[in-house]
Amino acid sequence: MAQLAIFGGEPIRSKPFARWPQFDEREKSALMEVLESGVWGGYNSQVAEFEQVFATFHETKYGVTAANGTVTLETALLAAGIRAGDEVIVPPISFIATATAVLRVGAVPVFADIDEATYNLDPTRIRAAITERTRAIIPVHFAGQPADLDAIIEIAERHDLIVIEDCAHAHGATWRGRRVGSFGTFGSFSFQASKNMTAGEGGILTTNDRTLAERARSICNQGRRSGGAWYEHVRLGTNFRLSGWQAAVLLVQLARLSEQLATRSANARFLTEQLAQCEIVTPPYVDERVTGHSYYLYPLRLNRERFPDLTKEHFVRALAAEGIPVAEGYPQPLYAQHVFALYEQRRGDCPAAERMCEEVCWVSHEIMLAQPGDLRDFVAAVAKVRDGVTELTRRAAV
Numbered sequence: 001m002a003q004l005a006i007f008g009g010e011p012i013r014s015k016p017f018a019r020w021p022q023f024d025e026r027e028k029s030a031l032m033e034v035l036e037s038g039v040w041g042g043y044n045s046q047v048a049e050f051e052q053v054f055a056t057f058h059e060t061k062y063g064v065t066a067a068n069g070t071v072t073l074e075t076a077l078l079a080a081g082i083r084a085g086d087e088v089i090v091p092p093i094s095f096i097a098t099a100t101a102v103l104r105v106g107a108v109p110v111f112a113d114i115d116e117a118t119y120n121l122d123p124t125r126i127r128a129a130i131t132e133r134t135r136a137i138i139p140v141h142f143a144g145q146p147a148d149l150d151a152i153i154e155i156a157e158r159h160d161l162i163v164i165e166d167c168a169h170a171h172g173a174t175w176r177g178r179r180v181g182s183f184g185t186f187g188s189f190s191f192q193a194s195k196n197m198t199a200g201e202g203g204i205l206t207t208n209d210r211t212l213a214e215r216a217r218s219i220c221n222q223g224r225r226s227g228g229a230w231y232e233h234v235r236l237g238t239n240f241r242l243s244g245w246q247a248a249v250l251l252v253q254l255a256r257l258s259e260q261l262a263t264r265s266a267n268a269r270f271l272t273e274q275l276a277q278c279e280i281v282t283p284p285y286v287d288e289r290v291t292g293h294s295y296y297l298y299p300l301r302l303n304r305e306r307f308p309d310l311t312k313e314h315f316v317r318a319l320a321a322e323g324i325p326v327a328e329g330y331p332q333p334l335y336a337q338h339v340f341a342l343y344e345q346r347r348g349d350c351p352a353a354e355r356m357c358e359e360v361c362w363v364s365h366e367i368m369l370a371q372p373g374d375l376r377d378f379v380a381a382v383a384k385v386r387d388g389v390t391e392l393t394r395r396a397a398v
């Protein structure tokens, strides 16, 4: 049996995987065009062009860009009239912005547990969390897999709730053949550096509601109204505008997205097939109603029934030594963060989320852009760690 690289053996792989972000001449010439236009800010025509193209791609009428995918959530909440004392249901498995955006507008985040298999909000737990103060739900399409939009939209209609889809992981993903961001009142996307489309920073809201789109745009643009005078400010707004540079880069990134989604899906099929019998980790479960998973992350769940002493940390370190980068994933559910301490959520409230934080690590999307055959090393390294797992857990214990 080959010695694990973490204990001095030969690593499986020495070649690095793809880096992120990716760009070519198209981004360079797009940036030069903005440079020479002299219009560098949010009024560059490429901003409006990108908004339209992105909204259309996500099967919605309106796109409102903003500085990032955190303020898009805040803006959506404000535009929808969420205010102090309102409750907003959020998952405990997400980036912190999903829940802090709720606090930032003075409302109360209420955490509902995730589904054990998909890591997305569990509709049963959403129903149980609804009170007379509930006004909205923010489902996150975790890892790029759409949440159960059938159930969420049904619950929202029944209880007259706003739905803001947090699509920060899910550019281009589809549920029953339709793009995410088109099901809720708003879709919110991020173009932060790690995301599947990026301009370093940036965000956009998608919606079919003209009034809400106008209100969101006004909030992001100092309370101006479309067609209004420069110094006419009809509401409390701020400056959340995206720049021309970002829009120009994002137009190119969007043109590349479909091909990248296809590559990631093909690699995910390969990994899921190859890892099915590996014993040490379980590949992600994909709901059959998901017609397009964007694989921002490819989650792997440690088989702790079989290997109770194996931790994420040791598994990830052993793979890293083999030349395979895997991220440890979220260390704890969001409600364990200090900022939510007032909100009475306690350890044990969301057992599926807590288990997930113990057991699930993930592969990030740039690795899912590997060339055909390039992930064989990945599979070989997982098999090697599985073969060496007894020594790994024994030596980790001392």
Ligand SMILES: *Cc1c(COP(=O)(O)O)cnc(C)c1O
Pocket (backbone or CB within 6 Å): 068, 069, 070, 071, 094, 095, 097, 098, 140, 166, 168, 169, 190, 191, 192, 201, 202, 203
């Ligand atoms: C990245 C992310 C955000 C925040 O986006 P920024 O552009 O970094 O502000 C919000 N929600 C989720 C789920 C994210 O992953």
